[in-house]
Amino acid sequence: MTAAVSDTALLEAETLRIARDLIRIESVNTGDPRTIGDGEARAARLVQSLLEEAGYETHYAESTPGRGNLVARLAGTDASRGALIAHAHLDVVPAEAADWTHPPFAAELHDGFLYGRGALDMKSHTAALVATARAFRREGVVPARDLIFAFFSDEEAGGVWGVRWLIDNRPEWFAGATEAVSEVGGFSVPFGDRRGYLVATAEKGVGRLDVTARGSAGHGSRPTSDNAITRVARAVAAIGEHRFPLEPTTAVEAFARRVSELLGETLTVDDLPAALDRLGIAGPLVAAGLRNTVSPTVIAGGYKSNVIPAEATAQFDVRVVPGAEERLRAEVEALVGQEVELRWDRWIPPIEAAADGPLLDVFASALAAEDPDGVLVPFLMPASTDNKHLARIGVTGYGFVPLRTDADFDAFGHYHAVDERIPLDALAFSVRTTARILRSA
Missing domain, CATH: 3.40.630.10 (Zn peptidases)
Structure with a gap:
């Protein structure tokens, strides 16, 4: 070029x-x-x-x-x-x-x-x-x-x-x-003795999940069986401690194939969690793109230590891989059951482009002109x-x-x-x- x-x-x-x-x-x-x-x-x-x-x-x-x-x-x-x-x-x-x-x-x-x-x-x-x-x-x-x-x-x-x-x-x-x-992408990452340049061909969707629990209000000296704070705490623990399954998206599969070439070994999507330490500074990025995440970020309830509140809430940051939106919702609903209400908010869907094609060929040619040892590596941006x-x-x-x-x-x-x-x-x-x-x- x-x-x-x-x-x-x-x-x-x-x-x-x-x-x-x-x-x-x-x-x-x-x-x-x-x-x-x-x-x-x-x-x-x-x-x-x-x-x-x-x-x-x-x-x-x-x-x-x-x-x-x-x-x-x-x-x-x-x-x-x-x-x-x-x-x-x-x-x-x-x-x-x-x-x-x-x-x-x-x-x-x-x-x-x-x-x-x-x-x-x-x-x-x-x-x-x-x-x-x-x-x-x-x-x-x-x-x-x-x-x-x-x-x-x-x-x-x-x-x-x-x-x-x-x-x-x-x-x-x-x-x-x-x-x-x-x-976000383009920065170089060492893979063994090779230099890869990450290109984001997909992005996780982002949203917010609001969880609300309701129960009987009353005096703190008389515990209730439907305490709203206890209910929302159970929901926070159930979701926050849950490990969502691997999601073999097009971008992650392309990443695994390219990194296999660079490292000289065969890596599948299933192999990537065990290989994160060998991916260096790319490891945390790759880990975040392997599965959906729902992270507790805000929890609130009550206004006085001797008053059992009628309501408690929690907020979660939601990141979902392409093609998994409905599956994620169903999985979360199954985790918390019927004792809390869920509201999915501020939802921006994930995006995914082809992991090869003319524009990526241009990226690769430009890299080759400036860094002959550089290799383009598709990835899922979390x-x-x-x-x-x-x-x-x-x-x-x-x-x-x-x-x-x-x-x-x-x-x-x-x-x-x-x-x-x-x-x-x-x-x-x-x-x-x-x-x-x-x-x-």
């Missing part, structure tokens, strides 16, 4: 500069509208100015004051092909400065790393997309298909005021789009991205932000963490590989 742009030094330098400028904008998403400022709007306006300076027509909208979203399109050589959405989110999770070695919003460089909230999640990739878009205009690069560069707010709180709002209110901005690429919302309009999403790092650097482990940082050479690798992908996709 030939280089997408000729001046890679300028491409890399712009990416670093833009990433630092974006990190310095505190676009913190607390999840509470009362405490969210205008950081996302300021970040979107910065991106807008950089793209318009390069000659792009941009579309900007605030879903609610301060929640900025931006889209720009670059025409490709084949208008009959569906457009590719290359997207990133502009918001970041909060950071307690006192816990950090270096200030989280100063974008400082230390020992070959760029430090800051959003350095990995995901202002560095925002910068890579903007720098690539600018380079394509500067050098007259025409991609193989239309590219839609999209920058969303609110991803860290479910995308309600970001991509979901745009789909409902500005659907024409995504006209003709068929595929999308963004987080968390959630904006690709789920794009699926509502028929867009197939992949998670692939290419990063070559040292074997002991856990890229995903730095998401939302104290001292979030990205190696400078990994950032340079990322934008070079991203430019190759977007030129040929």
Whole structure:
């Protein structure tokens, strides 16, 4: 694969500069509208100015004051092909400065790393997309298909005021789009003496389960047989201690096949739980994608120590693999029986794309050009991205932000963490590989 742009030094330098400028904008998403400022709007306006300076027509909208979203399109050589959405989110999770070695919003460089909230999640990739878009205009690069560069707010709180709002209110901005690429994936992982690059071809669905128990209220000195707190506690224990069965999804099966090739042994989905220790930093990610999970997160009931309450509640975080939604519900209902009420809420279905195909071939070719020893490895991403919302309009999403790092650097482990940082050479690798992908996709 030939280089997408000729001046890679300028491409890399712009990416670093833009990433630092974006990190310095505190676009913190607390999840509470009362405490969210205008950081996302300021970040979107910065991106807008950089793209318009390069000659792009941009579309900007605030879903609610301060929640900025931006889209720009670059025409490709084949208008009959569906457009590719290359997207990133502009918001970041909060950071307690006192816990950090270096200030989280100063974008400082230390020992070959760029430090800051959003350095990995995901202002560095925002910068890579903007720098690539600018380079394509500067050098007259025409991609193989239309590219839609999209920058969303609110991803860290479910995308309600970001991509979901745009789909409902500005659907024409995504006209003709068929595929999308963004987080989470692309970082390198050692498998034995080989280097794999994870690509998310599927994502777990996400939801919330509310459990309510009711009983007879009364004085604490007169125990009741239908105590609501006891009932909800039994339900929490039954669900929280339950180990859901392995789910052999297409993505996990593809992961097992590819890792078998890399390790030189045959691994099936059934073998993966026992092999997690040999998967290194990929182990926790893979473990979370092997089965459904329902985790207790909130429990409440009562208001005074000598009063038996009439009601107690619990909340659970639900993550479900593709194709297992109804099976999960039935399994949970069987665990708790009839003594509590269940309400499934905030349900976003799982998504799954093919674990092979033309776009993944482009990913693999771009990797081969920048890292001849790198191998693409499909996997099931256990968390959630904006690709789920794009699926509502028929867009197939992949998670692939290419990063070559040292074997002991856990890229995903730095998401939302104290001292979030990205190696400078990994950032340079990322934008070079991203430019190759977007030129040929």
